[in-house]
Amino acid sequence: MLRVENLVAAYDGIKALRGVSIELGPGEFAAVIGANGAGKSTLLNTVSGLVRPVSGKVLLDGKMVAGLPAYQIARRGLLQVPEGRMIMGNLTVRENILLGSLTRNGRTPAHDLDGILDLFPRLRERMQQVAGTMSGGEQQMLAIARALMGAPKVLLLDEPSLGLSPLMADLVFTALSKLHASGLAILLIEQNVHRALEVAQRAYVMEQGRIVQEGSSRELINDARLIEHYLGGAVAAA
Template identity: 70%
Template sequence: MLKVENLVAGYSGIRALRGVSIDVAGGEFVAVIGANGAGKSTLLNAISGIIRPTSGTVALDGHQLEGKPAHVIARSGLLQVPEGRQILPDLTVHENLRLGALARHGRTPDFDIEGILKLFPRLEERLKQPAGTMSGGEQQMLAIGRALMGAPKVLLLDEPSLGLSPLMADHVFSALVQLHSRGLSILLIEQNVHRALEVTQRGYVIDQGQVVHQGASADLATDDSLIQHYLGQEPATA
């Protein structure tokens, strides 16, 4: 579904990605993990067209997307839920969701507003509320719902649990598992390594802008030396 090959990108002359290659098959749930500054968010921004890669290729369903404007990439079905959510705070929840539909470009969505409210029941009672008045967790639900309104072929998520309470993070991850069970392809960037590897099927480890390990999520999660050396985190306790 999504194939990224030898992607090189950066900011202000600094190379943050040094030839990254990853792929996401149809219906697959894949994590990209790494320490802060490893290049994870740069990877997502280069895939989705927020920054222009220096070299390398990005293909969705065999169609080349690298170098195209971000709105063209979104309309192709590659939709990102950005770090920090970036909802429109002065618009209502309902208005934010309706704006997400602009990315459909003729595709039939799996989720309409009613379906999103079933996935995130907390949003139903807040439909007429300005989005900026909601909690961080509710705004994250809205950001995911807005992307789903665009009928994504692949959903890209950048740190969806960042700044959330453990309970809200549980709600978000539970929703992602449901989306995967319905066949949606998902690429997840997540600082909570252990949680990311619990819910995904495969994972890539990025260090200093390069993929240094990849494999089944269950195998990566039990590789204590990898978790400590590349991610700077303690292994999960039994």
Template identity: 50%
Template sequence: MLTITNLHTSYRGIHALRGVSLHVAQGEMVALIGSNGAGKSTLLNSISGVVKSGSGSISFDGAEITNISPWLTSRAGLIQVPEGRQIIPDLTVLENLEVGTTAVAGRPRRYELADVYELFPVLAERKAQFAGSLSGGQQQMLAIGRALMGSPRVLLLDEPSLGLAPLVIGQVFVALKRINQQGLTVLLVEQNARKALELTDRAYVLDQGAIVLEGPSAALAADSTMTAHYLGSVN
């Protein structure tokens, strides 16, 4: 469904992606793992068109989408949950969710407000509250809910566990698993490699802008290079 071939992306002298190839099939949940500065956000931002790539290609459903504008990628159904959540603090929870619907753009609605509230009941309880007053975990749920309101065909998640307590990470990941099981295709970027491998079908490991390992998540979790370099200590 989403195919990236030999992608190179640079920022004035910093070669952030060095020939990345990756694919995500319909219905899959795929992890992209890597440490700080590996290029994970750059890859998601290249897919969504927020940053421009120098060479290589990105195709979505057979159509070439390399370097098209973020407005067009979101209307096509590539919906990103950005790093740091970026909810609008001065709007209510409900208003933030309504903002998400602008990406639907005539495509079939896959998620209604009731679906988002069912997935994250706390958002229903706090729908009239300013988003800025929510806890970090609730803001992450809101960011995911807002993306769902845009009727994603592929959900691009940038470090949804960042800064959250383990219990809350668990809640967010259970919700992500559920939406994938309901049929949504997901590309999950994470520094939390162990958790990401537990949750996903396949994974890629990005290191200094290049894919260094890839395969079924269960196999990678047991891989000796993976354990030595990317999984840290047990737990």
């Protein structure tokens, strides 16, 4: 479904990705974990086209998308829910959701509006509300709902639990599990290692712009030495 081969990206000449390869099969749920500054967000933004890769390949359904402008990558169904949610704060919830559906480009969405609102019942009550006035958790739900309206082939999520209360984070991760169960391919970037390994099937560990370890979530979560070594204080925080 999504294949990233030897991806290299740099900011101002400093390499943030040093040859990253990952693979996500249809309906698979994988996570990329790692400490702050390991290059996780850069990976996602390069895959999405916000950052231009220096070299390497990003293939969606076997077609090369690396180097395309971000809006074209989004139209092809590789949809990112960005860090910090980036909902359109002065548009209503309904308008934000409608905006998501403009990305479909002829694809039939697996989840219609009703299905999405069943997944996030809180949004149903707030359709007419100005999105910027909602809580962080609700905005995160909206950001996911907006991406789902665009009929994603692969859903990319950047730190969806960032800044959320544990209760809200639970709701968001439960929704992600349900989406995975319904067959959506998901790639999750997360600092909260425990939560990430709970929901994802597989995970990649990133350090200094490289993938240094990969395995099933079960293997990784039991590898105390590895987790402590690569993620340091993150475990304590989780």
